[in-house]
Amino acid sequence: xxxxxxxxxxxxxxxxxxxxxxxxxxxxxxxxxxxxxxxxxxxxxxxxxxxxxxxxxxxxxxxxxxxxxxxxxxxxxxxxxxxxxxxxxxxxxxxxxxxxxxxxxxxxxxxxxxxxxxxxxxxxxxxxxxxxxxxxxxxxxxxxxxxxxxxxxxxxxxxxxxxxxxxxxxxxxxxxxxxxxxxxxxxxxxxxxxxxxxxxxxxxxxxxxxxxxxxxxxxxxxxxxxxxxxxxxxxxxxxxxxxxxxxxxxxxxxxxxxxxxxxxxxxxxxxxxxxxxxxxxxxxxxxxxxxxxxxxxxxxxxxxxxxxxxxxxxxxxxxxxxxxxxxxxxxxxxxxxxxx
Ligand code: NAP
Ligand code: G4F
Numbered sequence: 054x055x056x057x058x059x060x061x062x063x064x065x066x067x068x069x070x071x072x073x074x075x076x077x078x079x080x081x082x083x084x085x086x087x088x089x090x091x092x093x094x095x096x097x098x099x100x101x102x103x104x105x106x107x108x109x110x111x112x113x114x115x116x117x118x119x120x121x122x123x124x125x126x127x128x129x130x131x132x133x134x135x136x137x138x139x140x141x142x143x144x145x146x147x148x149x150x151x152x153x154x155x156x157x158x159x160x161x162x163x164x165x166x167x168x169x170x171x172x173x174x175x176x177x178x179x180x181x182x183x184x185x186x187x188x189x190x191x192x193x194x195x196x197x198x199x200x201x202x203x204x205x206x207x208x209x210x211x212x213x214x215x216x217x218x219x220x221x222x223x224x225x226x227x228x229x230x231x232x233x234x235x236x237x238x239x240x241x242x243x244x245x246x247x248x249x250x251x252x253x254x255x256x257x258x259x260x261x262x263x264x265x266x267x268x269x270x271x272x273x274x275x276x277x278x279x280x281x282x283x284x285x286x287x288x289x290x291x292x293x294x295x296x297x298x299x300x301x302x303x304x305x306x307x308x309x310x311x312x313x314x315x316x317x318x319x320x321x322x323x324x325x326x327x328x329x330x331x332x333x334x335x336x337x338x339x340x341x342x343x344x345x346x347x348x349x350x351x352x353x354x355x356x357x358x359x360x361x362x363x364x365x366x367x368x369x370x371x372x373x374x375x376x377x378x379x380x381x382x383x384x385x386x387x388x389x390x391x392x393x
Contacts, residue, residue: 061128063087063115063163064136068239069179071098073134073294074108080298083107085128087137089114098239115159118166125163126170132301133167134177135160138209141243142183143279143347145205156208164219164227172225175301180213180229181206182286182312182354192357195231195308202349213308220306228300233286233312233356235293236376238383245278245319246287246380252276253326254384256333258392269338276338279345281319284353286312289371299365312356313369325374330381 060077064070065086077084088095088110102108113120115137125133138156139145145152160178167174185193186200201207212229219225240247259267267273288311296311320335327335361367 058131059083060132061130118162121162122166125166129171149204153208157211160212175226178229182233194357226306229308235290237290250380258388275340277342284316292369309361316355
């Protein structure tokens with residue numbers, strides 16, 4: 054059944070924005086995607102959507118209150134999904150002001166524009182499991198105390214609290230999805246999962262073209278990584294964007310944790326990607342480089358998504374190892390295409 058609704062997605066050129074755009078277009082939405090001005094092309098993840106009649110890209114930046122005000126008052130969309138962010142935790146230590154401006158002031162601009170000009174618009178905010186910091190709670194839920202420990206997480210906490218404020222003080226239908234890590238072939242290049250799967254694909258490609266196994270430092274450069282002892286709860290981005298949509302379809306606004314409920318170390322991820330996909334031992338290729346350590350990190354994240362399951366009927370469908378396989382496979386296919 055087709056739904057005649059309009060949605061504005063910020064961060065539409067990003068991993069989640071591209072999958073959410075696909076999902077909403079499939080559901081019959083008119084989708085407006087916010088895209089910021091860049092000197093290079095940033096539409097790689099949404100090239101296949103650009104000529105669709107219900108998809109329109111609008112140039113703008115969430116830190117520009119005038120631009121956001123004009124946009125929301127003009128379109129008055131049924132739903133706004135704020136996915137735009139400076140989303141790299143490590144980078145936020147080096148660019149704290151930009152992180153704060155985009156991740157905290159950006160959503161404030163959107164919520165104010167909604168409150169002043171389009172109060173019936175429903176709002177989704179991309180909150181994060183980083184909000185929990187290093188907690189003693191083994192499985193983190195909506196009621197777990199938040200102890201953010203990076204500029205990224207602190208800026209996201211401001212936005213998370215805004216959602217609560219605008220919901221309670223102004224009756225805005227605002228939801229925050231406290232999402233745990235999620236990955237896909239469209240994951241940004243400098244996140245740990247993508248660094249690993251891209252490297253494994255490069256090894257597979259080398260083995261196709263040569264006899265035997267590549268030697269680190271001779272045939273291939275090492276894979277430089279930081280702290281591989283930390284643990285994350287990883288899901289596939291496609292499952293997560295479906296959960297975002299469900300939150301705005303429910304009859305009452307609320308916050309929800311989304312995650313798989315299973316935790317793995319970066320080292321586990323390495324093992325599966327190297328041994329499972331290529332029959333190789335990651336220890337032969339990885340070099341630990343302090344450059345990739347953060348001033349503070351989170352040791353362990355693991356989601357308790359029982360509320361989302363109970364209220365929204367949400368559950369992840371793509372298994373951790375299948376997600377790794379499909380990321381390696383996709384990176385490998387891209388390399389094969391480059392051979393011709
Ligand atoms: P991503 O791939 O890094 O995408 C971020 C998007 O934000 C890009 O489209 C980027 O545009 C855009 N953007 C950045 N600054 C902007 C600005 N000032 N104005 C307008 N757009 C701007 O992130 P993602 O992985 O899809 O994550 C989506 C959201 O979920 C983010 O808010 C992230 O913090 C949050 N989150 C992600 C995860 C995860 O594991 N992926 C987990 C929890 C929460 P360009 O293409 O021009 O850079
Ligand atoms: O892949 P990461 O950079 O993801 P991180 O920091 O968990 O953040 C992601 O998930 C959050 C949700 O929990 C989102 F809010 C956020 O926007 C982002 O999508 O790092 C994962 C772990 C960290 O402990 C990091 O220190 O991997 C460790 N790591 C080890 N070597 C590395 C590297 N991380 C990166 N990016 N690069 C490395 O070389």
